[in-house]
Amino acid sequence: MLDSLYIANFRLFRELKIKRLGMVNLFSGKNGSGKSCLLEALNLYFGNGHQRLLADLIASRNEDKYPNQADYLDLENGLKNNPFRHLFRGRAFPPTSEDGIQIGKADQTNLLQICTRKTIEKNNQIFITSDNEDYIFLMSSREGKFNPISPINQSKNKGQPIYARDGYGYSQKLHHLDSYGFLDKNITARLWDEITLTPLEEHVIQALNFINDQITGLTFSVTTDLEDRRIPAVRIGHSYDRIPLKSLGDGAVRILHIILAMVNAKEGVLLIDEAENGLHWSVHPKLWAIIFHLSQQLNIQVFATTHSKDCIAGFHEAWLENPEEGAFFRLDADPEEGAKVMPYSLKTLGNALESQVEMR
Numbered sequence: 001m002l003d004s005l006y007i008a009n010f011r012l013f014r015e016l017k018i019k020r021l022g023m024v025n026l027f028s029g030k031n032g033s034g035k036s037c038l039l040e041a042l043n044l045y046f047g048n049g050h051q052r053l054l055a056d057l058i059a060s061r062n063e064d065k066y067p068n069q070a071d072y073l074d075l076e077n078g079l080k081n082n083p084f085r086h087l088f089r090g091r092a093f094p095p096t097s098e099d100g101i102q103i104g105k106a107d108q109t110n111l112l113q114i115c116t117r118k119t120i121e122k123n124n125q126i127f128i129t130s131d132n133e134d135y136i137f138l139m140s141s142r143e144g145k146f147n148p149i150s151p152i153n154q155s156k157n158k159g160q161p162i163y164a165r166d167g168y169g170y171s172q173k174l175h176h177l178d179s180y181g182f183l184d185k186n187i188t189a190r191l192w193d194e195i196t197l198t199p200l201e202e203h204v205i206q207a208l209n210f211i212n213d214q215i216t217g218l219t220f221s222v223t224t225d226l227e228d229r230r231i232p233a234v235r236i237g238h239s240y241d242r243i244p245l246k247s248l249g250d251g252a253v254r255i256l257h258i259i260l261a262m263v264n265a266k267e268g269v270l271l272i273d274e275a276e277n278g279l280h281w282s283v284h285p286k287l288w289a290i291i292f293h294l295s296q297q298l299n300i301q302v303f304a305t306t307h308s309k310d311c312i313a314g315f316h317e318a319w320l321e322n323p324e325e326g327a328f329f330r331l332d333a334d335p336e337e338g339a340k341v342m343p344y345s346l347k348t349l350g351n352a353l354e355s356q357v358e359m360r
Contacts, residue, residue, distance in 0.1 A: 004020060005104075006105060006106045010087065017106050023301055026275070028305070028330050030333070033332055037339075054087065063086040189220040218234050218235075218256075269302075271304070275308075288319075289321070291318070312328070
């Protein structure tokens with residue numbers, strides 16, 4: 001469990017520090033206050049800065065699209081147009097002598113660091129490659145042990161690029177649901193296969209009952225189209241008809257993906273961006289109750305964001321039943337730091353909700 005958080009030089013954050021985190025954490029704030037950036041930073045931290053995660057974060061914001069593809073390897077324009085630059089504050093790579101991005105605990109121990117370096121070392125030996133001095137490498141490190149992610153600049157017609165290695169590995173117990181709330185269809189089916197015929201299956205059915213209390217079963221059926229996809233279908237009551245889950249609305253699909261991701265993240269982490277999307281206000285208390293329950297039962301740390309007062313109220317109701325497990329924060333944009341964070345106690349959040357104080 002990550003009990004505190006420190007982020008520096010990532011996206012809009014110059015420096016952000018949170019002294020205490022809970023097992024279930026909810027962040028609110030206006031658009032542009034840094035909520036999604038915070039989840040991205042956590043994604044990188046728990047995923048050990050893996051190159052695939054970096055590429056996915058850039059692609060999710062269309063930052064991998066730039067006007068002239070040929071500029072990517074151009075010496076003069078390479079640093080300017082290389083998409084990895086968007087991850088750094090100011091959208092520019094830091095000098096090779098600086099620390100770059102830092103993500104970890106508030107006491108700045110066990111930091112994940114993403115920075116630029118001119119040389120690669122292994123076992124205290126510098127890797128010798130042709131024209132190595134012409135490269136600038138994007139590096140990740142844990143405790144000062146650097147691992148190359150990708151070359152981001154090189155001279156024309158000199159040497160060969162050194163491509164990414166697996167580094168510290170990608171955490172398979174990390175699930176990140178973006179603001180659309182949907183996992184890839186094939187991933188969803190695989191997650192269901194992992195828990196079917198186990199006690200965890202009941203948690204999924206219980207969650208779907210928030211949408212329709214007549215749902216008694218779930219399966220993934222192969223479609224008849226050329227894509228050969230597997231889509232979720234449910235059983236209603238005692239009928240043997242397979243009803244496509246999506247016909248019950250996007251809220252049902254949203255809940256399925258949240259709970260499927262969660263029950264497959266045992267001993268891991270769940271990240272949910274804009275947790276309220278697609279859900280009726282009446283569903284939030286029930287959903288947060290099961291999230292708190294599964295978090296404790298399966299030892300899963302949850303980080304979520306929201307714009308919705310109904311979502312916050314539902315979270316508060318579940319937090320009241322689990323006072324030691326939750327934490328709530330509001331992020332506000334700040335011109336110098338990028339963002340400021342305000343923690344709320346259980347009592348303070350309750351008072352704010354009761355008095356209609358804006359905390360979104």
